[in-house]
């Protein structure tokens with residue numbers, strides 16, 4: 001099925017953009033008239049993916065973060081968050097709950113949050129090249145006014 | 147991001163407000179840790195009722211303050227967390243720590 005709408009956004013890996021990314025995804029997905037909880041799930045998952053780019057992928061530098069959101073007629077939402085940062089040597093291990101390379105203040109639960117708040121999540125990563133997180137969620141279609 | 151502190155007897159309450167993400171966690175952490183250092187409270191309450199958003203950075207934040215309070219022999223309690231915040235904290239198994247005081251429990255008391 002072809003996406004009925006799509007947006008692409010590039011922004012730098014400044015932590016102030018975590019809030020910006022959440023707002024952007026909310027504003028765009030609002031077209032599907034999601035329930036408050038569905039929108040909160042999406043915002044939280046996007047926040048996790050973008051924060052990982054800022055904290056891990058571009059740990060000691062500033063780089064670009066690419067966010068892509070596709071909306072489908074049937075309520076399906078696909079969110080892709082990509083960086084050209086350090087990459088993940090062992091994705092399976094990185095996705096285990098509580099695994100973190102981030103030290104004291106990180107809990108190692110970002111991927112667990114994305115997995116449980118979205119319907120599907122995939123991670124592709126190449127060391128030295130970057131990481132792409134692709135997530136999907138179905139928004140329940142409620143009465144539409146069109 | 148806004149922090150108000152209030153102390154009564156041996157309890158210190160910190161009222162947190164805003165969105166608890168990685169960006170805001172830094173300044174919040176500095177403020178709360180300063181309160182812990184200065185007051186060395188027996189009991190620290192983190193009031194989440196003004197927090198409108200939280201992701202896994204909030205879990206790290208709560209766990210970090212929990213450890214700080216343990217290291218000075220004090221207790222930490224989280225209050226006023228919305229069902230939304232609980233959903234995130236449950237992933238960390240935080241509801242199994244004795245710090246949890248939810249809306250529901252407060253109403254049932």
Ligand SMILES: Nc1ncnc2c1ncn2[C@@H]1O[C@H](COP(=O)(O)OP(=O)(O)OP(=O)(O)O)[C@@H](O)[C@H]1O
Pocket residue numbers: 048052053055056057058083085086087088094095099100101102105106107108109110111112131202203206
């Ligand atoms: N975009 C990324 N680039 C490089 N490494 C990453 C990226 N995303 C995740 N990682 C690696 O995967 C680990 C697990 O990520 P996850 O989000 O689950 O936990 P965390 O970020 O360490 O902690 P939390 O999200 O709970 O604050 C990270 O510690 C890091 O090593």
Ligand SMILES: [Mg+2]
Pocket residue numbers: 048051052109110111202
């Ligand atoms: Mg993370």
